[in-house]
Amino acid sequence: MNWKHVRLLIWKEFLQLRRDPILLALLLILPVLQLVMLGYVVGADVKHLSTAVVDLDRTVTSRRLAESFASSGYYDITQRPAKESDLRPLLDRGDVKVALVIPEGTESRVSAGEAAPVGIVVDGSDSRTASVGSGYASQLIAVFNAKRIAEQGISIAGPGIDARVRVEYNPSLRAVNSMVPSLLATILLLTMSSVMSQAVVGERERGTLELMFVTPISRGEYLVGKLTPYILIGVVQMSLTALVGRTWFGVPFHGQLWVAVLGLFLFMLTTVALGLFISLVSHTRQQAQQVVIFIMLPFFVLSGFIFPVASMPTVLQVVTYAIPLRYAIEILRGTFIQGAGARELIWQLLALAGFSVVMLTLALFSFHKRLSD
């Protein structure tokens, strides 16, 4: 390995990157924008759900129940249809996402100390809205009942139960804190693997790759010279997104910093090597891009980024062990939220170290193979 050659290749790569402002923006500015945007989208509080109330009871109790929905801030009562059958078209058209149906006789039942069923209809086409919408509703009804019981003097409850419950139940805070750490890894994967996948196949298409091997530049020198600039850019990108996540979203960090940095760095090596491998086995840039897209989907679905691994079928849970993003997310969530350190995350770190070594070896091997035929 002639380090002068490696330095020369790195110098050349940076010159080319500097002349490609779109690529640089893709690697450094877009990740920050994505983090901010996705951070808001996935971490956003579900509020102001348009709601229909069908009050068939028309009593003080029913009006107070509806009122408690309206004043919670989560539901905007936009429709008050007279009968239940009027609800369907409203939900079909998407005019309302939630409907509260208070049957006739609710007040009398409550007064008699019986259970009074209340209907809550939720638009299930958006699972997130649905789960949050119904979750709030049951919470509100629980509070409403507690208040009624307190008013009737059956039990002595302190004032302000209502307010306290609402503060504790704050999904927006929880979502951002767990989403931002996983986004750091996900955005790294998206940008680095797709940019890296173009790096070598582009030179192959232009013919400059083969030209290199007529010169004294060795394959090893070429690979190191190609990877180093992207690894450096990856480090800058990681630092930028982590900084924005900490300052903009105020995501707390409780664990060991070096564990998070090492985990993210090992994951970055894995993604760069994965991109390089794709670039080496592809014939054209377009093909490389398609392979990246094809690989991304299982990464997202099976990593625990969107759906919890624990709730997957057993067969698929086994498959998740082969997804590097899973370990990166576990390390980042562990260190950011749970305050975990090296002792708790040693297996995830070792797995990522293994992945990066395997991917780099695979890339090196396919590089030798591709040039010999």
Next chain:
Amino acid sequence: MTHSAHHPLPFISEPTATDSAISVRGLTKRFGEFTAVSGIDFDVARGEIFGFLGPNGSGKTTTMRMLTGTIAPQSGSIRILGEDVVASPEKVKRRIGYMSQKFSLFEDLTVDENLRFYAGVYDLPADEFVKQRAYVLEMAGLVGREKELTANLSVGWKQRLALGAATIHEPELLFLDEPTSGVDPVARRHFWDLLYDLAGQGVTLFVTTHYMEEATQCGRLAFMYAGRIIAEGSPREIREQHLLDIGDRDDSGRLRTASIEDVFVRLVTREREEAGR
């Protein structure tokens, strides 16, 4: 166009049979079932301009890739400048140059950056680079345009710059892969003048081309077809020998004067007919 004074050759020797620039014996390359190159032999003397011709898919490019050490053959031997390329492809790389009209330069680097890059690739010392850079810029007619992006140069300039980059380390043997494709006739003539200059300084040139009038400018030629060399010799030898072979005479019984292109087309047609039988 004489730049000999600025372009001293590091190593000049008399071409002899044992001291050839390229010596190939029984060279074979297969890709799976397909035999791209099938046991070819040829020699190129030092200081010679050797033209390597053949239709697309004839095994020309595969042969060139084996000669430059990019891919390894299945069997056969290659000696380049006395070194065994099959056994140690790295040894000879500093002593050879490679230029292809399409691929030799990084389009998103400037003229100067390209030269600097190739000087670094061949570990040229700083003082040597200053000298060679000045020579290349003058040769390519790019003095004063050092900061221009290579992509913005016209084809003729790109091609001369590519030649300069490929010879910045003063190679003893230069491989040229279709160096003039897509170049206008005037620039092509100019380019060949530069090649003659190099040959005059003792550099061996191995040129693949599609242009038949270019082939006649070579000292010696080899025609390749379906992985084999079907004709070899000086342009004149090939013309005479194969005209006799084909026995093409005009009405008065004299051998018709044919161009290299005629011979080439006839040879390929004959090969195809024989293969079809």
